[in-house]
Amino acid sequence: MTEQMVGVNGVELCVETFGDPADSALLLIPGAGGSMETWEADFCLALAGVGRFVIRYDLRDTGRSVSYPVGAPGYGFLDLVGDAVGLVEVFGGGRAGVAGLSMGGAIGQYMAVDHAEKVASLALISTSPVFPAELPPLTAQLLEAYGAMTDPDWGDREAVVEHLVRGARIHWGPLGFDEGVVREAAGRIYDRSPDLRTTGNHNVMKRADGPERDMLALLSAVSVPTIVIHGAADPMFPSEHGAAVAEAIPGAELLVLDGVGHQAPPRPTWSVVVPAIAFATTG
Template identity: 50%
Template sequence: MGEAIVHVNGVDLCTETFGAPGEPPILLVSGMAASMDWWDTDLCRRLALGGRHVIRYDLRDTGRSVTYPPGAPGYTGDDLIDDAVGLIDLLAGGRAHIVGISMGGAIAQHVAIDHPERVATLTLVSTSTGPDDDLPRMEERIEAAFADPAPEPDWSDPEAVVDHLVEGQRLFAGPDAFDEAYVRGIVRQAVARTIDMESTAKNHAVVKGSGATRHRLGEVTAPTLVIHGGADPFFPPGHAVMLAREINRAQLLMLDGVGHEPLPPSTWDIVVPALLGHTATPTG
C-alpha cells in the first residue's frame, strides 16, 4: 500500500497498490495526460475488497513519474507499452489482468497482441484502434475544440490549471453526467501530485505512436471486455461495437449517458461487478 517509485524499462515510475499481493493482479493503465489519480482511490479499494491486487501508476510525464521538458518527450509509444510490460513483470509476477482507458486502452491492446503471455484478461475502456473510414467521427463540437483550443493557463498557477482542466473534462463528459465538484477534486489532487503539469498536458499528444492495431485484433487471445460510454463524443459507441465484433469472443458493456471520461462513481455498481467477474480467471 502507498505510493512507491520503481525502476522499470530504464526510468522511474510512481506506482500504488491496493489489496493483498497474493490476489489476482489488475494493472490499470491511464489515458492521455492522465495520472493514476483518475483511477479513483475508492474504485481501486472496491476492486481490492473483491479479492484483487490492484496496481495503478503514473504514466511518464504524469504525476510523480519521470518527466520531460514540455513539448519534448524523450520516449515513444513503444516505451509506454514496454513500461506496462515491465510493471507486470515487477509487480504482478509476469502476468496480470490489464485494464486500459482511452490511450491506456491502446497501450493495453499492444500488450495483449505482442505479449499475450503477460495478459490474463483484457478490458478496454472508452478506447478504439483510431480513426477509420467505417467508424463514426468525433462529434463536431469536439472537432471544433481541437481546431480552436482554449488559451493555455498560467502553468505556475495551480488554481488556474485546475480551472482549465475541469473545463476540458466538461467538454468530453456525458450530457447529464458531469459532476463538477467530483471532477474538480480529482483534478486538484492530480495537479498537487504532478511534477510538471505543462509537460503532462502537452507531451503525450506529440509522442510518436506505435501503429494501428485494428488489423491485428484477431490476434488477441485474452478474454476481453469492452466498456464504453453510450454518449462518448470522442469515440462514439460504434468504436466499441467494432472492438467487440473484431476481438474474438469479446463482451460489450455500454454505459448509458456516459461520455469519454474516467469511470464516474455512478457507474461503479455496474462496472465493479463486471470487472470482478471478468478477472476471476487465475493469472498463474
Template identity: 40%
Template structure:
C-alpha cells in the first residue's frame, strides 16, 4: 500500500514523515499522537483530519520517532528523549515556516504538548490535551490514578507476539486497543486497518513497539503547569483505563483557566461516535476568539 500524500521532512535534525490537510494559509493545527503502541500519524484518522481542515484549519499529522517512515533507532536503544520529541514539534514549526500553531496531543502526545507550551510558549497558539496526564511514568503522585487493575490484568495475561509474524503483531495491537476502549465504541475493523498500517509502514516493528517506553522522560513538569499561558482545552473519557479521569481533573485545576470536556463512557480512545463533540470543540478552541 502506498501513501501518496506523505513526505519526509527534516525537523530538529532528523527525518520525520508528515502529511498535511487543508490550506497552508489557515491557522495550523499539529496533531501529536501518543496512544500506546500506536504513535503513528494514522492514529489520527483521515476523516478526522479532513473535518478539521474543512473548518479552515491547516492540519499537520506526523509519525513520531520509531514509527512509520520517521527516523528509527535500534530495538531497545532509543537514541532520543521525551525532550527531543518536544524539540521535534518545534522543528516542524520551523520546517513549515510557522511562527506558532495550535497543538492537539493525545496520551503521551499530551505530555509533548504540555512541554512545548512550557518551554516554547511563544510557539503555541492553543493547547488541546486529550486522554493524557500531568506527569510521566515513574514515581507516582498519590493523588493521581494509575492504570486500572482490569487493564493491567488484561495486558498481562498473554505473552507478546512473534514480532516477525505480521498476523500475530496485528492481532496483538488490535487486542491492546480493545483493552483501552469502552467496548460499545470499539470498532475492530478500523483498529485492524490501523494495525496493518503500523506494521506495514514500520522500518522496524520491534523498535516501534519496544523503544517508546524506554526513552528518558527527564524532569517532572507538573509543578510548572501554572506557567502555561496558552489557552488549554482538556478532553477526557470518564472510563479511561490507561490514564483514568482523575488526571484530567488535575490538568483542569492546575493549568490556568483550562476548560474540561468530560466524555461519558469513553475509554482511552477517540472514537468516531464522539467526533461531533470533539471536532467542533477543537475548532472553537483554535478559532482565536
C-alpha cells in the first residue's frame, strides 16, 4: 500500500498496489474526474484477499498524476486508454484483468476492442456503451441537482469537501449513503490534489479520433470473461445501459445491484461484488 510515481505513455501517473505481485493483476480504472480514491482501500484489500494483485491509480488531472492547465487538457480519451494499457504492461506483465467505473468502463471497452491481448477479463461497472444509439438519458432529478450545484471557493478545504460530499450524494442510490466514509475520502482528495479544478478537463478533452464507432457491434468480438455490474438506481446511466453492454458481449454476466446508484460498489454489496469480480477476473 505505497504510492509511487510511474512513467507510462509519456507521462507520470501516481499508482498504488495491494496484494502479492505474483497473483493475477487487476487494474481498477476510475471514472471521469476520479482519482484512485474512487476505490476504497478496504475494497482493494478485499480483492487482494481473494488472490488479486490490485492496481489503483490517479487519472491524468487527478490526485498526484500529471496535470494540465484548467480548461486546456493536452490529451484526449485515447490517451487515457493508452495510460491504462501502459500500466498493464508495467504491473501486469503485459496482461491483466480490467475493472472500470463509468468512463473507466468505457476505457475498459476500448482496451478490450483495440488492445485485446492486454485484457485478461473485464468488470464493467456503472458504465455505458461508448456512443450509445438509443438508451435512456440521465434522470430529471440528476439534471435538477446539477443545476443547483455551484462551485465552492477552491482554496477553502472545508467548502470543497462539502462540495465533493454533495456531489457524491446526488449520484448515490438509496442503499446507505455513508457520509463519514465519503467525507474522509473527500478530505484526502483535496489534500492530494494541487488544483481540483483540473478534474473538469475530462469534460472538455477530445473524446476520440476519427468518426464515432459502433461500440455495441465491436463488443461482439470480445471473448474474455466479463461481468457487468450496474446499480438499479443509477441516475446517470439507467440500468438499460448496463444491460446493453452485457447483451453485446458474448457470455457476459449482468449483476444488477438494488439500491445502488452511479458509484463504485458500496460496502454493503462487497460480499457479492468482490467474489463476482474475482471470479470474472481470474484471467
